[in-house]
Amino acid sequence: METYGNAKENAKLKLVIDCDAGIDDAQAIMIALSQEVDILGITCTFGNVDVDQVIKNVFKVLEVCGRTDIPVYKGAYQPLLGSHFEKSLYHGMDGLGDASGIKNPENHHLPKTHAAQAMVQIINDNPAEVVIVALGPLTNLALASHLDAEFTSKVKQVFVMGGCIHSKGNHTVTAEFNFCVDPEAAHIFLNEFKCPISLVSWEMCLDHPMEWEFFDRYLNVGTKKSDFMKKISTKIKEYEGGGPFIDCDPFPLCAAIKPEIVLQEKLVHATVEVQGSLTRGQMVVDWGGKLKKECNVRLLEKMDLNLFMEMMLKSVE
Numbered sequence: 001m002e003t004y005g006n007a008k009e010n011a012k013l014k015l016v017i018d019c020d021a022g023i024d025d026a027q028a029i030m031i032a033l034s035q036e037v038d039i040l041g042i043t044c045t046f047g048n049v050d051v052d053q054v055i056k057n058v059f060k061v062l063e064v065c066g067r068t069d070i071p072v073y074k075g076a077y078q079p080l081l082g083s084h085f086e087k088s089l090y091h092g093m094d095g096l097g098d099a100s101g102i103k104n105p106e107n108h109h110l111p112k113t114h115a116a117q118a119m120v121q122i123i124n125d126n127p128a129e130v131v132i133v134a135l136g137p138l139t140n141l142a143l144a145s146h147l148d149a150e151f152t153s154k155v156k157q158v159f160v161m162g163g164c165i166h167s168k169g170n171h172t173v174t175a176e177f178n179f180c181v182d183p184e185a186a187h188i189f190l191n192e193f194k195c196p197i198s199l200v201s202w203e204m205c206l207d208h209p210m211e212w213e214f215f216d217r218y219l220n221v222g223t224k225k226s227d228f229m230k231k232i233s234t235k236i237k238e239y240e241g242g243g244p245f246i247d248c249d250p251f252p253l254c255a256a257i258k259p260e261i262v263l264q265e266k267l268v269h270a271t272v273e274v275q276g277s278l279t280r281g282q283m284v285v286d287w288g289g290k291l292k293k294e295c296n297v298r299l300l301e302k303m304d305l306n307l308f309m310e311m312m313l314k315s316v317e
Contacts, residue, residue, distance in 0.1 A: 012036065012037070012038060013037040013038065013131060013256065013257060014037075014038045014040055014126055014129050014130045014131065014156075015032060015037050015038065015039050015040065015130070015131055015132075015133060015256065016039075016040055016041050016042075016043060016119060016122055016130055016131075016132045016133070017029060017032060017039065017041075017042045017043070017132075017133050017135065017253070018042075018043045018044075018045060018075075018115070018119075018132060018133070018134045018135065018136065018140050018141065019042065019043075019044065019045070019047075019054070019058070019135040019136050019249070020044070020045050020046065020047025020048045020049070020051075020054055020095075020135065020136030020137065021044065021048065021049070021053075021054040021055075021057035021058050021061075021095055021096075021136075022047070022048035022049070022057075022088070022090070022091035022095045022096070022249075023090070023091050023095070023096060023097055023232055023233060023236065024135075024247055024248050024249035024250060025048070025057075025135050025136070025249050026057065026060075026061045026096065026229070026232065027229070027247065027249065027250045027312065027315070028133070028135055028249040028250045028252075028253040029042065029058070029061050029062075029065075030061060030065060030225060030229070030315040030316065031250055031253055031254060031257075031311050031312065031314075031315040032133075032253055032257070033062075033065045033067050033315070034311075034314050034315040034317075035257050035311075035314075037257060039067075039070050040071075040122050040126070040130065041070065041071045041072070041073060041118055041119075041122055042058055042062075042070060042071070042072045042073070043072075043073045043075050043115035043116075043118060043119060043140050044058060044072065044073065044074055044075050044115060045075045045076045045115065045136045045137055045139050045140050046076055046077050046078055046079075046136075046137065046139070047136035047137050047177075047178065047181065048087060048088060048091045048095045048136070049087065049091070049093075049094060049095035050077065051074060051075060051076065051077045052074075052077075053094060053095055054095065055072060055074055055110065056104060056105055057094070057095050057096050058072050059072065059105035059106075059108050060096065060102060060104075060105050060228075061228075062105075063105055063106070064224060064225055064228045065225060068108055071111060071118075072108070072110060073110075073111055073113060073114065073115040073118040074110060074114065074115060075114060075115025075116060075139070075140040075143075076115070076116075076137070076139035076140055076143065078139075079137065079139060079181055079182035079184070079185065080139060080142060080143075080182055080184045080185050081182075081184055083181075083182075085171075085180070085181040086171075088171075088177060089239070090236075090239050092235060096232040097231070097232040097233060097234055097235050097236070098235075099231040099232045099234070100231070101231060102228065102231055102232070114143075115140045116140050116141075116143035116144040116147055117144075117147060119132070119140065119141070119144040119151070120144050120147050120148045120151055123144075123148075123151055123154050123155055124148070124154065127154045128154060128156050129156055130155060130156055131155075131156050131157045131158070131159065131256050132155055132157075132158045132159070133158075133159045133160075133252055133253050133256050134158060134159070134160040134161070134162070134252075135160075135161050135178075135249040135252070135253070136178055137178050137179075137181050137182040137185060137186075138160070138162070138178065138179075138182060138185040138186050138188075138189045139182050139185045141158070141185070141188075141189055141193075142182075142184070142185035142188040142189060145188060145189075145192055145193065146188075152192060152193040152194045152195055153194040153195060154195075155193070155195040156195065156196075157195055157196045157197070157198065157256075158189075158193065158195060158196070158197050158198070159198045159199075159200075159252035159253070159255055159256040160178075160189075160197065160198070160199050160200070160252060161178060161199075161200045161205075161248050161249050161251065161252045162176055162178035162179045162186065162199065162200075162201075162202075162283070163176050163178075163179045163186070163199060163201050163202070163270070163272075163283030164176045164179075164201055164202050164203060164282060164283055165201045165203050165204075165283065165285050165299065166203055167279070167282055168202060168203055168206070169202075169282070170202050171281070172278075172280075172281065173278060174278065174279045174281075174282040175279070175280065175281035175282045175283075176201070176202040176281075176283070179272055179281050179282075179283055180280070180281030180282075181281070183272050183273070183274045183280055183281040184274060186272045186281070186283070187271065187272040187274050190270055190271050190272055190283075190296060190297065191271060191296075193296075196298065197296060197297050197298065198252065198255060198256075198265075198297075198298045198300055199252075199270075199297050199298065199299055199300065200248070200251045200252045200255070200300050201283070201299065202248070204251070204299075204300060204301060204302075204303075205246055205247065205248045205251065206246060207301075207302075208246075208247075208251070208302075208303055208305055208308075209243075209244030209245065209246055210244060210245040210246075210247065210305070210309065211244065211245065212237060212244070212245055214245070214309055215233075215236075215237075215245045217313070218309075218312055218313060218316060219233060219316075221313070221316050221317055223316055223317060225315070225316040225317070226316035226317075229316055250308070250311075250312065251300070251303060251308070252300070254303070254307075254308055254311050255300055255303070257311075258307065258311070260304070260307070261303050261304045261307050261308060261311075262300050262302075262303060262304075263302040263303060263304055264300075264301040264302035265298050265299060265300055265301055265302075266298070266299045266301055267295040267297070267298055267299075268285050268286060268287065268295055268296075268297055268299055269285075269286040269289070269291060269293045269294065269295050269296055269297070270283055270284065270285045270286065270296065270297045270299075271283070271284050271286075272284065285297075285299075
């Protein structure tokens with residue numbers, strides 16, 4: 001496995017963001033747009049909402065940030081095996097909190113190229129230079145890996161939000177949403193990808209709660225961007241049920257851009273259960289090395305929360 005990048009290498013990072021465009025995806029995209037990185041494309045997958053709505057949501061974010069020059073690609077509309085799943089209510093019916101007062105995006109050009117094909121082309125044009133940040137189900141990545149046998153070794157690194165390390169599921173009893181809705185894609189990702197993988201688990205997000213005072217500050221900067229985020233975030237505090245503010249997708253994005261944000265990590269071997277009646281979609285971490293397999297995942301265990309909040313605030317200034 002290749003070594004992981006450092007801050008110097010990421011001075012002008014080349015990114016592809018693969019997302020299902022819920023509220024925290026929007027937060028992550030806005031962070032990326034506020035940093036000195038080169039976003040080569042945003043690929044869309046089903047997940048929080050259907051893929052056609054994901055595309056609309058991505059364009060809404062790009063419009064408010066004045067970056068509709070970034071190419072957006074339509075990807076998978078269902079899991080590899082086409083299995084049914086329940087969508088999360090956290091993001092509302094439209095993925096962006098069912099916010100009023102946000103116009104539908106203009107008729108922007110949408111390439112006919114499938115997201116998986118676009119990934120392959122981008123990577124082939126920039127071998128060993130592109131970092132993929134995967135924020136939704138991993139279907140597009142799995143498809144791309146089967147279009148080009150060398151794809152997974154030509155990606156510089158993948159940062160992913162997904163999986164549980166202690167089976168504390170947020171979608172089923174033991175499984176996290178992104179891995180659970182397409183376990184076969186997650187299994188392909190963890191078992192066939194040859195590039196370095198850095199993973200933010202659901203439990204890591206739970207271990208990094210934030211105060212609502214910060215969230216209110218984030219929504220009330222007084223800019224067009226913060227006003228947009230405020231409109232789409234009105235239901236979040238109610239959904240959390242009195243607990244702290246828990247965020248997810250921005251963490252792997254921030255780690256990809258600023259490696260120094262990672263304060264603690266661990267190399268492990270991980271795979272995904274695809275057959276269990278109660279554990280299908282659960283990420284299984286070989287903590288004791290019983291499988292005798294090479295480490296394939298860098299678990300990001302602790303983040304610099306102050307730096308994270310700085311990046312969040314900068315994204316809406």
